[in-house]
Amino acid sequence: MILRPLLHIINHTSLVAQIALGLLxxxxxxxxxxxxxxxxxxLGNLFISALKAxxxxxxxxxxxxAIANHSPGQPTHIRPILLLYLIGTxxxxxxxxxASSLWPSTLVLAESAQNASPPGGIAEVLKTLALNVVDNPVNALLKANFVGILAWAIGIGLAIRHGSDSTRAVFHDLAQGVxxxxxxxxxxxxxxxxxxVATTFADAGLKALLGYVHLLAVLLGCMLFVALVVNPLIVFSQIRRxxxxxxxxxxxxxxxxxxxTRSSAxxxxxxxxxxxxxxxHEDTYAVSIPLGATINMAGAAITISVLTLAAVHTLGIAVDLPSALLLCVVSAVCACGASGVAGGSLLLIPLAxxxxGIPGDVALQVVAIGFIIGILQDSAETALNSSTDALFTAAACLARESRS
Known part of the structure; x- marks a missing residue:
């Protein structure tokens, strides 16, 4: 008798409110x-294990x-918008x-995470990256080798793109199921x-809270800077006013x-x-807006970069310029593949x-921290992502009209 009203309350309460309640x-x-x-x-260990799975x-x-079901032959006037999406992300x-280099964040991680051994530099990073790309696909899934998983996903997606409609439909249905x-x-x-939160605060006390506040400040500061400085500069380059x-x-x-809503879709x-x-132009925005909800993910790129570098700084890993540039590219690519569900970008942090050379167990601790601050982080991320879809579409359309 008690269970049914409880389930009713849970189903009719937003996830944001439930996470806030769990945090408090x-x-x-x-x-x-x-x-x-x-x-x-x-409960926290069980949640991390589920994320890991x-x-x-x-x-x-x-x-x-996404690759297998991509429709070739898109209208040419979509290309400028796609370019803006890429540049913005x-x-x-x-x-x-x-920002993470200027105001580095450190996190409270488990003792085993603190003892993880970092790579020596960009040469070792690239060597490990190359070996991970050619890893056995089954082994990559078992060991959560996200670079190998990404490489095999791209290869299989390109191959199935030339397959039958029914095969592509199967992958689409699998994506919906996952x-x-x-x-x-x-x-x-x-x-x-x-x-x-209960375990972390019992062990670390106020230190953990201050770390989360600093991390959230860096995340939100980056998103505001992109929304109010970077995006206007990109739009000005198109419309010249x-x-x-x-x-x-x-x-x-x-x-x-x-x-x-916390959902671009x-x-x-x-x-x-x-x-x-x-x-x-209706034919333009009818394509660019749904497409942008999938691939235009500036907020997700910020989340992936900031949380990844928070783990890097916590473990004392030195970040040189080539490694930083590589992270920018990887974060942008990961952001384009972010899941359409709330917190989807957090699940791609292990790949970055x-x-x-950060172990998967450590990366998933960072993912869990992302869920803790996700009440504001994910809302701000979605607001930046979705508003930029309309902004860049409008900028490209207005630029084309001014030239014609």
Missing amino acids: AGILLAWLWPEATASVGF VAPVLVFILVAS LAAAVVAVV TLIVRAVIRCAPLGVFGL NPYPLVLTCLRESGITAFF ANVPVNLQLCERLGL CSLF
Whole structure:
């Protein structure tokens, strides 16, 4: 009798509110009854194990399906928008890497994570990267070798792209199925956050909280800088006039809605209506807006870069210029493959961490920390991603109209 009302409350309460409740409950438990945190810590370990199980399959299926089901022969006027998407995502990754270098974040990780041995430099990183690319696909899945998984996903996706429609449909259905499983795992995030926060605060106290606040400040600062400085510069290069009226319109009419929905896909209808009100070419925005919800992920690139470098700084790994540039490219590519569910970009952090030889167990601790701060991080990330879809579409359309 009690279970049914409880399930009703859970199903009708937003995930953000549930994670916030789990966060507060974990802090209170660690403060009032620290002896009990050893028991609830199992929930955090269980959540990390679930993430560990689903992340390799998610990367493989989503990337292979996206490539296999890509429709060739897109209209040529989409290309300028795709170029803006690429430039914006790469620029966001560069901003995140620079900010993380100027204001490095450190995290409270398990003792085994602190003892992980870093690679010697860019030469060792590239050597490990090359070996991981040619890894056996089964072994890559078993050991969560995300670089090898990505390489095999690209290869199989390109091969199946020339296959029958039914084969491509199977991969599309698999991608939908894996996404549902990811949603189910993420629905357990409040319990996982509760266990992780309780254990972390019982062990580290206020030090962990201050680390999370600093990390969140760097993330949100990067996203604001991209939204209010980088994106306007990119738009100005296209329309050659004051970009801020258009930038602020997109942030107000698209970004605010996306902040609360926390889903670029759910915000597609909002962006389509915005483009219609702006008087843009329908054949263009009807393609670029849904496509942007999948591949235009500046916020995700920031999240992946900042959290990866937080793990790097925590472990004392030196980051030289070639390694930083490689991380920018990898973060931008990873962001384009981010899952469409809330927190999807966090699941690609292990791939970026693997560039620096960071073990999967350590990377997944960083993913779990990402869920803890995800109440604001994921909302701001989605707002930046979705508003930029409409912004770059409008900039490209207006630039073409001014030239014609």
